[in-house]
């Protein structure tokens with residue numbers, strides 16, 4: 672991607688992982704509700720993604736969007752996910768197609784399919800020997816309003832792809848943590864996404880050619896129950912980390 676990239680939610684956890692990994696590789700326009708505590712690459716816009724005029728201005732000259740901004744809390748109330756995650760995503764998508772943006776990378780979530788993790792299937796499905804898999808072709812099955820808002824975002828992206836030919840990849844991100852996987856948390860270890868795999872996934876999302884995709888954003892964890900085949904085939908994603916290589920906090924392999 673040679674054009675400037677708009678990174679919404681740039682001051683958050685995922686934005687930090689992306690910029691730490693590929694911050695020197697693109698011309699960034701970073702956007703968040705409020706200014707960063709540390710300097711970010713490129714220019715910075717402090718604005719709310721539900722502000723149509725501000726998003727139109729922020730989109731000027733942009734070639735690709737990585738849309739992270741939103742309420743990331745699985746327990747977020749309906750009022751917040753309705754405003755930030757659904758209305759905000761619609762506003763960003765409309766501004767993107769109005770500006771003629773080429774690519775749109777949407778931060779979806781494991782919570783868009785969280786209700787597949789039934790009492791019957793857990794905790795076995797978080798363990799290496801279990802063969803249950805989700806591959807991105809399954810219908811959404813959210814277990815909370817946050818997950819509903821992420822499924823809605825995926826559908827909004829589908830609409831804007833079909834209506835305006837916007838290239839879209841929805842990343843059903845697992846559980847991003849720095850330095851090591853979540854400790855004593857099998858679900859988190861099954862869907863761990865390392866910082867370097869997160870940055871790599873973002874880079875592949877900016878460089879690969881696709882139409883509309885839903886892929887899982889996790890490292891190549893032995894415990895995984897999300898298939899990585901589509902991410903590898905559609906994006907050329909090649910994760911390097913695996914939560915099984917940690918015995919708690921330290922890498923052991």
Ligand SMILES: NC(=O)C1=CN([C@@H]2O[C@H](COP(=O)(O)OP(=O)(O)OC[C@H]3O[C@@H](n4cnc5c(N)ncnc54)[C@H](O)[C@@H]3O)[C@@H](O)[C@H]2O)C=CC1
Pocket residue numbers: 679680681682683684685686702703704705718719720721738739740741742743744755759778779780781843844845846847848
């Ligand atoms: N951190 C994780 O493990 C996962 C994150 N995600 C998704 O990735 C995205 C980023 O998550 P995190 O970085 O963890 O969140 P975070 O809470 O660390 O950062 C959120 C970012 O979005 C911005 N933001 C929030 N509402 C906004 C609004 N109305 N207008 C403008 N900016 C707004 C904040 O200023 C901040 O920069 C979210 O959409 C979240 O749902 C999905 C799965 C896992």
Ligand SMILES: O=C1O[C@H](COP(=O)(O)O)[C@@H](O)[C@H](O)[C@H]1O
Pocket residue numbers: 743744745779780781782844845846847858859
């Ligand atoms: O979408 C998200 O998912 C991760 C993992 O979910 P959890 O319920 O196992 O914590 C979560 O940590 C993150 O905050 C959220 O945005």
